[in-house]
Amino acid sequence: MILLLDKLFDIADLLIKKNVPGMEVLKVIGFSLPFMIALTVPMAVLVASISLYGRLAQDFELIGYSSCGISLFRLSRGPFIFSILLFAGMFFFDAYTVPESNHKLKNLLFDIYQSRPTIQLKEGIFNQIDNYKIYISRKDEKTSEIKDVKINEKTKEGYRIIVADKGEIYSEKDRFLVLKLEKGFIQETGKDKEILRKIDFGKYTMKIPLEKEDVRKIRTSRSDREMNINMILKDIKKFRKKAEVEKYNKYIKLQIQRLEVEFHKKFAISFASIVFILIGIPIAKRFGKGGYGTAFGISLFIFTFYYICLVGGEELADAGKVNAWISIWFPNIISLIAGIILMKRLN
Numbered sequence: 001m002i003l004l005l006d007k008l009f010d011i012a013d014l015l016i017k018k019n020v021p022g023m024e025v026l027k028v029i030g031f032s033l034p035f036m037i038a039l040t041v042p043m044a045v046l047v048a049s050i051s052l053y054g055r056l057a058q059d060f061e062l063i064g065y066s067s068c069g070i071s072l073f074r075l076s077r078g079p080f081i082f083s084i085l086l087f088a089g090m091f092f093f094d095a096y097t098v099p100e101s102n103h104k105l106k107n108l109l110f111d112i113y114q115s116r117p118t119i120q121l122k123e124g125i126f127n128q129i130d131n132y133k134i135y136i137s138r139k140d141e142k143t144s145e146i147k148d149v150k151i152n153e154k155t156k157e158g159y160r161i162i163v164a165d166k167g168e169i170y171s172e173k174d175r176f177l178v179l180k181l182e183k184g185f186i187q188e189t190g191k192d193k194e195i196l197r198k199i200d201f202g203k204y205t206m207k208i209p210l211e212k213e214d215v216r217k218i219r220t221s222r223s224d225r226e227m228n229i230n231m232i233l234k235d236i237k238k239f240r241k242k243a244e245v246e247k248y249n250k251y252i253k254l255q256i257q258r259l260e261v262e263f264h265k266k267f268a269i270s271f272a273s274i275v276f277i278l279i280g281i282p283i284a285k286r287f288g289k290g291g292y293g294t295a296f297g298i299s300l301f302i303f304t305f306y307y308i309c310l311v312g313g314e315e316l317a318d319a320g321k322v323n324a325w326i327s328i329w330f331p332n333i334i335s336l337i338a339g340i341i342l343m344k345r346l347n
Contacts, residue, residue, distance in 0.1 A: 031105035042272035049280030050295035090270040260324035278339030
């Protein structure tokens with residue numbers, strides 16, 4: 001729910017203001033969930049371990065086990081084996097399910113924007129679409145009506161300016177962006193801005209062609225977060241071959257670095273399930289006697305630290321300032337060392 005809050009306002013905006021059908025909004029939520037699950041499962045492991053061992057400590061059962069010669073390491077064997085199995089399952093989930101859902105989410109949002117072009121047009125500024133600059137003063141995202149329209153088109157001779165009081169905008173599949181304008185004029189100027197001709201109109205329909213190749217690229221191309229692990233390894237190999245043929249320039253280096261960041265993330269986030277078991281048990285023994293609320297509070301604090309380190313490391317690695325491996329695995333390494341030290345001390 002905490003992670004969903006980030007998208008809650010966007011979802012409400014799509015449903016209420018932009019009048020997007022409820023089924024499409026549910027699909028947006030559905031395709032957003034795998035990414036959230038990838039983050040919440042390790043946190044759930046941390047909450048579960050602190051809750052379980054905190055309860056054992058609260059009921060003095062840990063003292064009972066210790067008096068029988070059963071160590072904390074032995075007590076953690078079952079959850080540790082479970083966390084390894086969870087790591088394996090979450091790795092395949094992160095490596096294949098999450099990228100595919102991200103790709104489907106992008107195409108779904110593209111379909112929504114295509115069917116309601118006013119969503120992507122901002123009020124009060126010139127919106128660039130190919131050779132056209134479109135300005136609208138006000139828009140109704142439910143009806144696709146637009147008011148106070150100004151369009152600046154760059155032509156071979158100079159410029160073509162279209163001004164209209166109001167109009168309607170919609171898309172014709174993936175081929176055209178159609179504008180039905182009312183009460184306005186068309187003014188054509190040369191390159192020196194001299195007026196060549198001016199035409200007044202009551203109604204005027206214009207079509208802005210959408211390049212099929214551009215649409216195809218949007219639908220089929222994948223960012224690093226939309227690539228499964230096989231695609232990432234294939235692209236890394238391709239860029240390294242390119243680097244051998246051409247000069248090893250900064251652009252190629254950054255591309256390889258970003259792909260390596262995403263590659264390590266698929267392992268590191270899943271591995272957090274194992275790390276959080278190791279760190280959760282000793283924390284529970286010392287601080288987990290306050291029940292589920294305390295367990296959740298401590299878990300949230302630890303996971304916030306982990307997430308900040310992960311996001312910060314990713315940003316630094318994407319900018320080429322830190323090695324991809326170090327930046328992504330840093331929070332796991334710190335947490336793992338802390339967990340082992342605490343386990344040894346409390347054992």
